[in-house]
Structures are given as C-alpha cells and as structure tokens.
Amino acid sequence: DGGITQSPKYLFRKEGQNVTLSCEQNLNHDAMYWYRQDPGQGLRLIYYSQIVNDFQKGDIAEGYSVSREKKESFPLTVTSAQKNPTAFYLCASSSSGDSNQPQHFGDGTRLSIL
C-alpha cells in the first residue's frame, strides 16, 4: 500500500530536549513538506524539500531542523529553541514541487510538552 507514514503518533518533550519526528513515503514523490497545525490556525509551512539533499525554510522554520538524505525520508527535529512546540505536525508529499500536483498527508504526530 502506497502512502506516507508518520511516527510516533504521540510524542512528549521535556524542557531543553530535542525530539525527532519521522516521515517516510513510498509514493516515489520528489517533494516533501512539514506543516504545523494549531487550534484555530491554518496549516503553517515549516520546511519543504523538492529534491534529495536539498530543502528550504518555510514560514516558521525557527526552532526546527530537517534533513533529506533519502528520497523517501524527511525527518523533522524540534529543537529546544522552539519554545512553543505543542501542536499537530503534518508531513505531506507531492510528485513534484514545481508542478501543480496535490499534496498528500500522513496521519500526523501530536507533540506535547511534559
């Protein structure tokens, strides 16, 4: 079954801790994205990658980091510099970042502060 897998489903972060959210896709998509969703707010783009070994900051990249070493994987690290990390994190992919192709989402990871 082709799709996007995010793990874990729930994650708790302690003060001063970095945590990494996993996102894997087997759709052979070139482009991958990380969004954050807070109650009452729209989806906000954190980082995106149009091709392996390349990624760009989105609208709210501060306090986050990513890597794209493999086509199918785009992990997001929430660093201790992100002071308000509690949110629903969504990973998406599309066949190409330059085309008009739609983005498809994983099931999301809910991150909370302990």
Place this chain on the structure above:
Amino acid sequence: QKEVEQNSGPLSVPEGAIASLNCTYSDRGSQSFFWYRQYSGKSPELIMFIYSNGDKEDGRFTAQLNKASQYVSLLIRDSQPSDSATYLCAVRGNNRKLIWGLGTSLAVNP
C-alpha cells in the same frame, strides 16, 4: 500578503441537502486550487483539485472555479452525516507557494 479566506461556519445542512462551501483568494495569478476534508483529530484528506475555470465533478462533489471573481467553491450533493468535517481550501499562487484557508466547519444533521 496573499490570502485565502473561508467562512469558518459552522455550516449546518440537513441530510440529503446540498452543502455549498466557498473560498476566495487574493492572488489573481493563482494557478491551482485544492479542497481537503479534515475530520476532527485527523489529517487533511484530498477531495478534489481544479485548475481551469468552470465545474469539475467527482461523485457527489463538484468544484467550481471562477478566476475572474477569484473564488472557488465545493458543492456536496446528497450530504451525509459522514460528511461532517472541516473543509480546507488551498490555493497555489504565481510563486508556486500553497496558501491555506482556515477551513469551514460543516455539520450534516440526520
């Protein structure tokens, strides 16, 4: 700042009725338009996308695009309680960036 606006709702319709969801956008150069459905606590799910002026139908769903008036609509015919969700409109502008609306909450009452 490019914007996508949706009425937050809730939009309440009886079962079997047509639900009409609207979205307006500010970037006149926008090229592609997407509708997603998001159930409470779940991730967005793509329903439809449309690129050209006019209507596009898929089952009970119809997307309508009017670039001159800068709006895109989603019609849901024969609405079912299972259609109760938040519907997100997303618009890709001239700069290829995807701009998201805040969503319209739809409640279909049995």
